[in-house]
Amino acid sequence: MNRRNALRRTALLAGSAVAAPTLLSLLQSCKEQKRVDWVPQFLNQEQAVFVSSFVDTILPKTETPGALDVKVDIFMDLMYAKTYDENGQKYVVEEIDKFNANCKDEYGDVFANLSTEDKTAVLKKAEAETAKFNPGVWGTAVGEQKPVGFYRQLKSMALWAYFSSEEVGKNILSYDPIPGAYLGCIPLSDVGNTWSL
Amino acid sequence: MANFNIDAKQDMTYDAIVIGSGISGGWAAKELCEKGLKTLVLERGRIVEHVTDYPTMTLDPWDTELRGSLTPEQKAKHPKGIRSGFIGANNEHFHANDVENPYTEVKPFLWVRAHQMGGRSLLWGKQCYRWSDLDFEANLKDGHGVDWPIRYNDLAPWYTHVEKFAGISGEALGLPQLPDSHFLPPMELNCVEKHVKERIEKEYNGRNMIIGRVAHLTEPINGRGKCQFRNRCDRGCPYGAYFSSNAVTLPAANATGNLTIRPFSIAQSIIYDDESGKATGVRIIDSETGEFMEYHAKIIFCNASTLSSTQILMNSTSDRHPNGLGNASGELGHNLMDHTYRVGAMGKVPGFEDQYYKGRRPNGIYIPRYYNLDEQTKTDNFVRGFGFQGSGGRAGWGAGSNQENFGADFKDGLMKPGPWEFFITGFAECLPNHENKVYLNKEVLDKWGQPTLSIDAEWGENELAMNKQIRKDAKEMLERAGLQDITDFDNEHEMGYGIHEMGTARMGRDPKTSVLNGNNQVHGANNVFVTDGACMTSSSCVNPSLTYMALTARAANFAVSELKKNNL
Ligand SMILES: Cc1cc2nc3c(=O)[nH]c(=O)nc-3n(C[C@H](O)[C@H](O)[C@H](O)COP(=O)(O)OP(=O)(O)OC[C@H]3O[C@@H](n4cnc5c(N)ncnc54)[C@H](O)[C@@H]3O)c2cc1C
Numbered sequence: 233m234n235r236r237n238a239l240r241r242t243a244l245l246a247g248s249a250v251a252a253p254t255l256l257s258l259l260q261s262c263k264e265q266k267r268v269d270w271v272p273q274f275l276n277q278e279q280a281v282f283v284s285s286f287v288d289t290i291l292p293k294t295e296t297p298g299a300l301d302v303k304v305d306i307f308m309d310l311m312y313a314k315t316y317d318e319n320g321q322k323y324v325v326e327e328i329d330k331f332n333a334n335c336k337d338e339y340g341d342v343f344a345n346l347s348t349e350d351k352t353a354v355l356k357k358a359e360a361e362t363a364k365f366n367p368g369v370w371g372t373a374v375g376e377q378k379p380v381g382f383y384r385q386l387k388s389m390a391l392w393a394y395f396s397s398e399e400v401g402k403n404i405l406s407y408d409p410i411p412g413a414y415l416g417c418i419p420l421s422d423v424g425n426t427w428s429l
Numbered sequence: 430m431a432n433f434n435i436d437a438k439q440d441m442t443y444d445a446i447v448i449g450s451g452i453s454g455g456w457a458a459k460e461l462c463e464k465g466l467k468t469l470v471l472e473r474g475r476i477v478e479h480v481t482d483y484p485t486m487t488l489d490p491w492d493t494e495l496r497g498s499l500t501p502e503q504k505a506k507h508p509k510g511i512r513s514g515f516i517g518a519n520n521e522h523f524h525a526n527d528v529e530n531p532y533t534e535v536k537p538f539l540w541v542r543a544h545q546m547g548g549r550s551l552l553w554g555k556q557c558y559r560w561s562d563l564d565f566e567a568n569l570k571d572g573h574g575v576d577w578p579i580r581y582n583d584l585a586p587w588y589t590h591v592e593k594f595a596g597i598s599g600e601a602l603g604l605p606q607l608p609d610s611h612f613l614p615p616m617e618l619n620c621v622e623k624h625v626k627e628r629i630e631k632e633y634n635g636r637n638m639i640i641g642r643v644a645h646l647t648e649p650i651n652g653r654g655k656c657q658f659r660n661r662c663d664r665g666c667p668y669g670a671y672f673s674s675n676a677v678t679l680p681a682a683n684a685t686g687n688l689t690i691r692p693f694s695i696a697q698s699i700i701y702d703d704e705s706g707k708a709t710g711v712r713i714i715d716s717e718t719g720e721f722m723e724y725h726a727k728i729i730f731c732n733a734s735t736l737s738s739t740q741i742l743m744n745s746t747s748d749r750h751p752n753g754l755g756n757a758s759g760e761l762g763h764n765l766m767d768h769t770y771r772v773g774a775m776g777k778v779p780g781f782e783d784q785y786y787k788g789r790r791p792n793g794i795y796i797p798r799y800y801n802l803d804e805q806t807k808t809d810n811f812v813r814g815f816g817f818q819g820s821g822g823r824a825g826w827g828a829g830s831n832q833e834n835f836g837a838d839f840k841d842g843l844m845k846p847g848p849w850e851f852f853i854t855g856f857a858e859c860l861p862n863h864e865n866k867v868y869l870n871k872e873v874l875d876k877w878g879q880p881t882l883s884i885d886a887e888w889g890e891n892e893l894a895m896n897k898q899i900r901k902d903a904k905e906m907l908e909r910a911g912l913q914d915i916t917d918f919d920n921e922h923e924m925g926y927g928i929h930e931m932g933t934a935r936m937g938r939d940p941k942t943s944v945l946n947g948n949n950q951v952h953g954a955n956n957v958f959v960t961d962g963a964c965m966t967s968s969s970c971v972n973p974s975l976t977y978m979a980l981t982a983r984a985a986n987f988a989v990s991e992l993k994k995n996n997l
Pocket residue numbers: 448449450451452453454471472473474515541542543544545546547548549550552553554555556557694695696697732733734735737738741928929961962972973974975977
């Protein structure tokens with residue numbers, strides 16, 4: 233079991249008796265323990281656990297921070313709370329619950345509780361089944377966009393939340409808020425990573 | 430630039446009144462003030478001071494709580510404008526409130542408006558192209574619409590005049606269908622754009638791909654700084670590097686000491702004196718108090734933007750002009766035009782993996798019109814023509830959404846730029862058609878109890894035929910340029926999406942078929958000038974705003990000389 237997930241669950245189910253993960257959580261760094269304080273504004277506990285676990289699976293910690301390090305889950309909850317209208321909010325909770333229910337049906341537990349292997353299987357299937365975003369030009373998709381389904385929306389929001397975070401935007405991607413000039417042709421090695429802005 | 434002379438109420442009489450402070454109104458104010466006229470600018474929105482009123486100009490995504498996302502409350506203010514795809518939290522404050530300012534879509538029409546000092550000059554894309562005689566002679570030659578009362582030579586010196594002050598960057602090419610401007614150095618194409626350009630120009634005789642011509646300083650002029658390539662223009666530019674009324678024309682007008690701006694002033698109608706056959710002033714509604722007031726002047730420039738200027742003229746009824754000022758011909762409100770938009774193709778450019786670019790260039794490429802220029806390029810499929818805009822760049826992390834992948838390698842892979850992509854989308858000329866029209870709607874009132882506009886217009890056969898050709902040509906061009914994974918598209922869209930609405934108070938040679946004469950004077954009200962997009966007799970296929978600027982400067986010059994001769 234992924235230790236980070238264990239910690240996340242502990243944090244979110246604070247108060248309920250989950251012995252083993254609590255022990256594991258003692259092994260985590262102080263920085264990570266702060267996350268215990270996170271109280272979702274919009275999602276309920278189980279939905280928040282799902283989002284945390286989901287974004288952690290999509291964007292895990294490597295040499296570079298993972299989604300949880302830059303609080304992608306907390307930010308997504310905020311987005312649902314403040315930028316979604318009622319219909320959108322209703323859709324999100326229904327879809328999360330559906331996603332978890334499917335995991336239970338097929339693998340015996342909600343997404344966050346599954347083994348890494350099972351999680352991978354769930355996401356692989358979702359990838360194959362959900363439509364893709366049409367390419368966009370000047371702010372709108374070209375052609376007739378098929379509904380992309382919840383999985384891809386969630387994934388794209390997780391990517392956005394991650395790559396638009398200050399830590400990733402300033403310290404991981406190449407950051408240059410006032411380029412000063414346009415150079416149309418330079419070696420990629422002079423820049424390194426993608427421009428963040 | 431602080432310290433505008435902001436009129437409260439004390440002085441009700443000026444030499445000139447300009448309605449609207451957007452792209453064309455700013456020019457009217459500058460030219461009239463510089464020629465010594467005490468000028469009042471009536472602006473329905475608030476004052477927007479250059480730099481100090483650009484609250485989002487330097488914000489990075491993480492600097493705001495919602496990283497640039499709109500709240501439902503913000504979205505609710507723009508139920509129509511939001512369709513454009515151009516409204517975000519970083520520029521929402523520069524877009525008009527659709528709820529307070531309703532309009533009726535008899536047929537679907539997107540009307541994108543900006544109601545503040547500077548108008549849409551704070552939001553526009555700044556593509557600037559001169560029109561040519563191909564455009565000014567088109568109506569005469571193929572019989573659609575009425576003949577323009579002017580030709581390229583009438584406007585050429587005024588193009589130069591405004592370009593020198595506004596600052597247009599671009600490359601001189603000597604193309605007859607796209608006359609060169611007075612240029613600042615061009616922006617650069619990136620390596621893939623250079624490559625595609627070479628291929629297209631080799632594959633097609635007479636087809637060009639050039640860097641866009643834009644109202645951005647690539648060298649400092651008049652105390653304005655040069656562009657820093659941040660591509661955050663629609664939030665306002667701290668360097669004054671692109672042309673806006675706020676950074677360029679209004680400060681110049683203000684420097685003369687002759688300018689007064691009255692914000693929160695909705696021009697309701699132009700007051701006309703039947704006896705003298707002249708306008709005497711403008712009736713306004715103070716948008717904050719609801720109070721009606723009258724301001725007087727010898728000449729009036731109507732620059733509220735195409736449809737709003739027409740609305741004001743329609744509201745201006747008198748015994749002599751019972752159907753609206755200058756509407757003896759019945760053409761007021763008719764011949765609404767726009768450019769088609771969002772038909773094109775995109776694809777990937779193989780190779781160049783080791784190459785990248787630096788800077789966020791607020792500009793793309795342009796492919797000038799290549800049909801119906803002469804006998805050789807004539808087609809039977811449609812009259813007139815279209816050009817393309819587009820650009821090339823490398824995919825970023827956003828591409829990850831569609832990749833059937835997730836996890837550690839996926840995440841780290843997204844840190845590096847993806848494949849090179851390139852797209853072009855066409856802008857086609859729209860014919861002047863009497864049936865495409867706007868009219869006053871007294872059933873639907875705005876927040877101030879005023880009648881609103883009903884817009885009843887749609888693309889005609891010629892525009893749709895061009896869209897077909899655009900799609901076909903775009904795909905073929907990208908194929909022949911060696912692109913892969915090509916997607917061609919026609920995002921069928923209604924009129925208005927081009928945000929180049931033109932016509933509805935056209936210029937012409939004959940008062941029986943037009944609203945304005947060759948100097949932009951209203952027929953039957955010689956001291957009223959309309960020089961925004963309402964005046965356009967045809968629509969060309971290139972972006973129109975530079976032409977509004979030149980027409981405005983020309984008309985202002987004429988107005989002042991006529992005033993001096995006591996002819997107005
Ligand atoms: C996103 C975007 C991209 C664009 N890109 C380009 C481009 O690349 N090239 C190009 O040429 N054009 C472009 N345009 C179009 C361009 O912005 C307009 O053509 C141009 O601004 C029109 O100038 P205007 O003076 O007629 O009106 P505006 O600039 O719209 O200004 C009108 C002003 O009048 C005021 N007003 C309206 N009604 C009244 C009233 N009753 N009383 C008093 N004041 C009133 C408004 O508040 C506003 O300040 C773009 C527009 C947008 C929104």
